Amino acid sequence: MESLELRHLRYFVAVADAKHMTRAAEGLGIQQPPLSQQIRALEDHLGVKLFVRHPRGVALTDAGGLFLAEARRLLQDVAAAEQRMARLARGEEGLLNVGFTSSAAAHVFTPAALRACRREHPGIALALSECNAAEITESVAASRLHCGLLRVPVARPAGLAFQTLLREPVVVALPIDHPLAGRPGTRRPLSLRDLAGEKLILVRRPGAPGLYGNLLALFEEKGLRPQVAAEVERMMTNLNLVAAGVGVSVVPASMQGQHPHAIVYRALAESARLDAPLTLVYREADCAGPTASFLALMRRIAAEWTGDLRP
Structure with a gap:
C-alpha cells in the first residue's frame, strides 16, 4: 500500500x-x-x-x-x-459577495430582497459592499464580487449580464426653504426649465452615468444650460448637500425618505424620459451555487414587486 x-x-x-x-x-x-x-x-x-x-x-x-x-x-x-x-x-450554503450603489440600496426593494435571502437561505453568508456603478462592474468582472445592484450600467464588459429588475421615476430634490419647494397643496410638477437657473448637484458619471448623461442631454435638447454647482461620488452625498442648501438635484424617487425635515421632493414633468432602473449585474458563466439562488430570489421578488409573474 x-x-x-x-x-x-x-x-x-x-x-x-x-x-x-x-x-x-x-x-x-x-x-x-x-x-x-x-x-x-x-x-x-x-x-x-x-x-x-x-x-x-x-x-x-x-x-x-x-x-x-x-x-x-x-x-x-x-x-x-x-x-x-x-x-x-445546491445553492443552500456559501459566501456571496454583493455590491450595491447607495441609490440602489435606498430603494425599498433592496433591503426587502436581502431580508428574504437571509430568511430563505440562512446558510448563505452575505458580504455587502457599497461602491459606485463603475467599481461594481469592474469588481464583478474581476470576480471580486459575485454580483451587484446598480442603476444604469457604466459599461458592458464581455461576459457580464445586466438585468433590469425594476424601473422608477425621478424627482427633484430641493432644500426645504427653496422658493420652488412650494406649499404642499400647490405643488405642480416642475420642469427642467424651472431648474435651468438653479445650482445643480450631480453624481459624477462613474457613480450615476445614465442619470447624469441623460439629464444633461435633455437640458441640451431643450436649449437650456444648467449651472452645475457640484459633482459628487455618491447619491447620499448629493442629498446631504441638498439638505445643506448648496443646490438642487434630480434623484430616483426611492430616495425621497432621506432628510425629510430638510428636503422637499417635487415631481418632474420630464420624469418619463429620465426613469431610474434597478439593474442586477453578474457573470454569465458563474451562476451556480449561492449565486444562482440569489439571482433566482432577486428575479422572483422583482416579479412579485411589479406584478409580472411570467417565468
Whole structure:
C-alpha cells in the first residue's frame, strides 16, 4: 500500500463493527479474501496489528481501538465536507459577495430582497459592499464580487449580464426653504426649465452615468444650460448637500425618505424620459451555487414587486 485511502478506513471500520471478516465483506459487497488482504496491507502500512484473529472472528488490539476512534472521526469529517459541498452546489450554503450603489440600496426593494435571502437561505453568508456603478462592474468582472445592484450600467464588459429588475421615476430634490419647494397643496410638477437657473448637484458619471448623461442631454435638447454647482461620488452625498442648501438635484424617487425635515421632493414633468432602473449585474458563466439562488430570489421578488409573474 503506497498511501492510505478512505476505502481502507471504511474497510477497517466495517470489520471492527462486524468483528468478523466474512460478515464485514458481505456488508461491503466484496469478497472476504480481498478484504483480508486490504486489512493486512493497512496493518503493514501503519506498522501495527489492528486485529487479533481467532476462529470465531476478530477482536481489536489496543492499537486497533485507538485507530478506530481516529478512523471514525476522519470518515465523519469527510462525510460532513461532502454534505457541505452538496449544499454549496445546491445553492443552500456559501459566501456571496454583493455590491450595491447607495441609490440602489435606498430603494425599498433592496433591503426587502436581502431580508428574504437571509430568511430563505440562512446558510448563505452575505458580504455587502457599497461602491459606485463603475467599481461594481469592474469588481464583478474581476470576480471580486459575485454580483451587484446598480442603476444604469457604466459599461458592458464581455461576459457580464445586466438585468433590469425594476424601473422608477425621478424627482427633484430641493432644500426645504427653496422658493420652488412650494406649499404642499400647490405643488405642480416642475420642469427642467424651472431648474435651468438653479445650482445643480450631480453624481459624477462613474457613480450615476445614465442619470447624469441623460439629464444633461435633455437640458441640451431643450436649449437650456444648467449651472452645475457640484459633482459628487455618491447619491447620499448629493442629498446631504441638498439638505445643506448648496443646490438642487434630480434623484430616483426611492430616495425621497432621506432628510425629510430638510428636503422637499417635487415631481418632474420630464420624469418619463429620465426613469431610474434597478439593474442586477453578474457573470454569465458563474451562476451556480449561492449565486444562482440569489439571482433566482432577486428575479422572483422583482416579479412579485411589479406584478409580472411570467417565468
